[in-house]
Structures are given as structure tokens and as C-alpha cells.
Amino acid sequence: MSEHLVEVTHLFISPGHNYYGRHGKGAEDFEILACDEIELVAGRGITNDRFFDYKEDYKGQVTLFDEATYERVMSEFELPDLEPSAFRRNVLIKGVDLNELIGKKFRLGGIELSGSEEARPCYWMDEACAPGTEEFLRGHGGLRCRIAGGGKLGKGNHSLQLL
Numbered sequence: 001m002s003e004h005l006v007e008v009t010h011l012f013i014s015p016g017h018n019y020y021g022r023h024g025k026g027a028e029d030f031e032i033l034a035c036d037e038i039e040l041v042a043g044r045g046i047t048n049d050r051f052f053d054y055k056e057d058y059k060g061q062v063t064l065f066d067e068a069t070y071e072r073v074m075s076e077f078e079l080p081d082l083e084p085s086a087f088r089r090n091v092l093i094k095g096v097d098l099n100e101l102i103g104k105k106f107r108l109g110g111i112e113l114s115g116s117e118e119a120r121p122c123y124w125m126d127e128a129c130a131p132g133t134e135e136f137l138r139g140h141g142g143l144r145c146r147i148a149g150g151g152k153l154g155k156g157n158h159s160l161q162l163l
Contacts, residue, residue, distance in 0.1 A: 002161070002162045003159055003160065003161040003162070004095070004096070004159075004160055005095065005157055005158070005159060005160070006093055006094060006095035006096050006108070006157070006158055006159075006160045007067075007093065007094040007095055007156065007157050007158075008091055008092070008093055008094075008108075008109070008153065008154070008155050008156060008157075008158060009067050009084075009092045009093065009094055009155065010034065010067075010084045010085075010091070010092040010155070011034065011035040011036070011037065011038050011090065011091055011092075011153065011154075011155060012032050012033065012034055012035065012084075012085050012088075012089070012090055012091075013032070013033050013035060013038060013046055013047075013048050013049040013050075013090065014031065014032040014033065014049060014050050014088065015031075015048065015049075015050060032085040032088060034085065036154060036155055037152050037153065037154040037155075038090065038091075038152070038153055039150070039151075039152050040061075040062055040111050040147045040150045040151060040152075040153060041147065041150045042112075042147050042148060042149055042150040043056075043057070043061075043146070043147060043148075044061065044147070045058070045061040045062065045147065046061070046062055046090060049090065057146065058146070059116035059117060059144050059145075059146060060116070060119065060144035060145070061145060061146050061147045062090050062091065062113065062144075062145050062147055063088075063089040063090050063091070063119045063142050063143065063144055063145070064089060064090070064091045064092075064093050064098055064119075064142055064143040064145065065084075065087050065089035065091070065092050065093070065098075065119070065141075065142035065143075066092075066093065066094070066096075066097075066098055066140065066142070067084075067092050067093060067094040068094065069137070069140045069142075070082075070084050070087065070092060072136075073129060073133060073136065073137070076136060077129065077130040077132065077133065077136075079129065079130060082129060086128045086129050087125070087128070087129075087142070088128070089119060089142045091153070095160075096160055098115075098142060098143040099118065099139070099140075099143075101115035101143055101145075102115045102116070102117060102118060102143065103115060103116075104162060104163075105148065105162070105163040106160060106161060106162050106163055107149075107159070107160070107161045107163060108153065108158055108159075108160050109151075109153050109154075109158035109159065110151050111147070111149060111150060111151045111153055112147075112148040112149030112163070113145040113146065113147060113148060114145060114146045114148050115143050115144075115145050116144045116145060116146055117143075117144050118139070118141050118142065118143065118144070119141045119142035119143060119144045120138075120141045121133070121134045121137035121138060121141040122134060125137060
């Protein structure tokens with residue numbers, strides 16, 4: 001069992017899908033809400049988020065994104081005003097390689113998660129950020145997770161423990 005300290009820097013929810021399932025239809029304009037704390041419900045998702053109860057055993061009940069990747073996108077594409085919400089991931093986190101959590105069970109701040117797959121970037125990233133972002137993010141699009149044990153997650157330092 002491995003354990004180390006990570007930092008949750010941003011938390012987001014959105015009531016609707018701006019890009020997901022919108023191929024050929026254009027983007028929607030649902031706001032993404034910054035939160036100090038979110039409630040993760042086992043097997044269901046994040047309370048008040050667009051993927052809550054989306055479908056049974058959905059692999060993306062919560063999505064994580066690396067703060068360092070966000071900073072690299074801002075630098076690479078010269079976007080000093082890019083908001084971290086542009087990536088439409090729920091949790092921005094610092095201090096862990098998210099790809100190493102694919103296929104693993106872990107506890108983040110007492111909440112049990114299962115890393116299901118990379119949250120692969122799609123062509124909408126070029127619209128949300130800048131042309132070329134989709135390609136730049138390949139292999140670093142974040143982590144989709146199932147919620148195995150729920151609870152509240154706030155910004156700040158948390159223990160991340162492999163199970």
C-alpha cells in the first residue's frame with residue numbers, strides 16, 4: 001500500500017453537457033460552477049453534476065485532471081487567462097501521475113475511487129482552449145473514475161492511498 005500527499009486545487013460541477021454527445025450539433029452553453037467542496041455518491045456521481053445517475057456503473061462518475069497539465073497548456077498555447085474549468089473535469093489535482101491510477105483502486109481524502117480510463121481529449125478541446133489542444137493532451141487528458149465509497153471532497157491537501 002502506497003500513500004502520499006496531493007493537493008486538490010479546483011473543484012467543478014456543471015448541470016449540463018456543453019460538448020458530450022454534441023457531435024455535429026455545436027456546443028451548448030451550460031455554466032461550470034467552481035466549488036469549495038463537492039459530494040461524491042458511491043455508484044452515482046457528484047451531486048448536482050451532469051453525470052449524476054447518467055447510467056449504471058458509468059466509468060466517468062468523477063473526472064480528475066492534472067494541475068501541471070493545465071499549466072503546460074497555458075504555457076504552450078500562450079493562454080495566460082485560460083480558466084481551469086475549460087477542460088470540463090471535476091477535480092484538478094497536483095502531486096500524482098493520474099495515468100498510474102488507471103485500473104487501480106485508491107482513496108482520495110477518504111473517498112474510495114477506481115480509476116477506469118484516461119479521460120481522452122476530443123476535438124472539442126480545440127474549441128474550448130486553442131487549436132492543437134486535443135493533440136497536445138493525448139495521453140494526459142485526465143482520469144475517469146467510478147466512485148466506490150462516497151463522501152465530501154474539498155480543496156486543499158489530502159492523502160492519496162493505493163488500495
